[in-house]
Amino acid sequence: QVQLQESGSGSVKPSETLSLTCTVSGSSIISGSFWGWVRQPPGKGLEWIGNIYHSGNAYYNPSLKSRVSLSVDASKNQISLRLTSVTAADTAIYYCVSTANERAPFDPWGQGALVTVSS
Amino acid sequence: DIQMTQSPSSLSASVGSRVTITCRASQSISVYLSWYQQKPGKAPSLLIYGTSNLQVGVPLRFSGSGSGTDFILTINSLQPEDIATYYCQQSYSVPYTFGQGTKLDVK
Numbered sequence: 061q062v063q064l065q066e067s068g069s070g071s072v073k074p075s076e077t078l079s080l081t082c083t084v085s086g087s088s089i090i091s092g093s094f095w096g097w098v099r100q101p102p103g104k105g106l107e108w109i110g111n112i113y114h115s116g117n118a119y120y121n122p123s124l125k126s127r128v129s130l131s132v133d134a135s136k137n138q139i140s141l142r143l144t145s146v147t148a149a150d151t152a153i154y155y156c157v158s159t160a161n162e163r164a165p166f167d168p169w170g171q172g173a174l175v176t177v178s179s
Numbered sequence: 180d181i182q183m184t185q186s187p188s189s190l191s192a193s194v195g196s197r198v199t200i201t202c203r204a205s206q207s208i209s210v211y212l213s214w215y216q217q218k219p220g221k222a223p224s225l226l227i228y229g230t231s232n233l234q235v236g237v238p239l240r241f242s243g244s245g246s247g248t249d250f251i252l253t254i255n256s257l258q259p260e261d262i263a264t265y266y267c268q269q270s271y272s273v274p275y276t277f278g279q280g281t282k283l284d285v286k
Contacts, residue, residue, distance in 0.1 A: 106215075106223065106266055108275040121274045122180075155222055163270045165213035165228040172222050 062087040064156040064170035071176050072150075078143040078175055082156030089132060090114040094159045095139045097130070098166065099152040107152075111159065112139060119162075146177045181205050181269050185278035193286045198254040200281045202267035207247045211271040214243055214252045217280075218263045226265075227252065259285055 068080035082095070089095065096111030112118040112130040120128055127144045143150060156170035182205035192198050202212065210230040215223040225234045227243040230250060240255040254261055262285055267278040 105279050106268075106277040108277070119273045123274070159270075162273075163211050165225050165268070165270060166215075166223075167225040167228075167234065169222040169224065 062093075062158055062168055064158060064168060066154060066156050066170045066173035068173060068175070070174060071178065072146050073179055074147055074177055075145055078141070078146050078150060078177075080141045080154055080156075080173055080175070082139045082141075082170060084137045084139070084158075087158075088134075089137045089139065090134050092160075094161055094164070095130075095132070096157050096159065096166070097141050098155045098157055098169075100155070100172075101149075101152045109141065109143075109154075111157075111162075148177050151175065151177045180274055181208060181272060181276050183267055183269055183276050183278040185265075185267055185281050187281060188279065189282040189284075191284050191286050192257050194257055194259060196257050198257050198261075198283065200252040200265055200267075200283075202245075202250045202252070202278050204248045204250075204269055204271075208269040208271035210246055211269055212243075212245065212250045213268045213270065214241075215266045215268065216261075216263045217266065223266060254283075257285065261285070 063085045065083045072078045094111050097109040110120040118130050129142045131140045153172040153174050155172045157166040184203045212230045214227040217223040231243045242253045264280045264282045
């Protein structure tokens with residue numbers, strides 16, 4: 061059973077870079093799955109950030125594309141998220157997600173990591 | 180981008196009643212529609228995928244239907260543990276998009 065665990069800094073200053081890591085267990089990251097991130101501002105809805113294959117082929121939400129990058133570290137079975145030039149609007153719970161392919165649902169989800177952007 | 184619109188935004192229903200939540204896509208998404216349940220303080224979890232396929236372990240009182248642009252999530256015989264917010268999501272094309280959510284509580 062695949063399990064996802066997010067980790068990283070819970071607090072970031074405005075204009076700095078948000079960095080999160082998702083550690084995958086129960087499956088190899090090179091299994092062919094499509095790994096990604098979804099975020100949820102406190103009390104609000106869900107927003108897809110992006111997905112990446114182990115090959116490095118990635119898809120991003122155009123609303124964030126200029127600031128976001130995903131990467132894969134197969135040796136650690138991890139995927140990473142970097143979001144640059146953050147503002148208070150980037151305060152959210154960030155969820156790591158897995159999907160079988162580009163048209164499959166997100167399943168499973170990690171438990172989420174709250175990141176607060178504040179000076 | 181494909182816009183997903185859910186209705187209602189919130190509803191209150193009695194235990195044992197039948198609940199329906201609708202989701203409309205701004206263009207056809209074939210059957211690439213999933214439903215998620217999010218309980219307070221928890222991550223969303225997959226309920227239904229491919230419009231009508233029940234995820235393993237999800238109670239049979241949940242069902243999904245529709246195609247094209249109009250989709251429905253039905254909960255038959257509502258239970259207290261169904262208190263949650265429900266989201267639809269299209270995986271037809273990038274960027275993947277979610278409905279705004281329907282908050283369900285029990286009368």
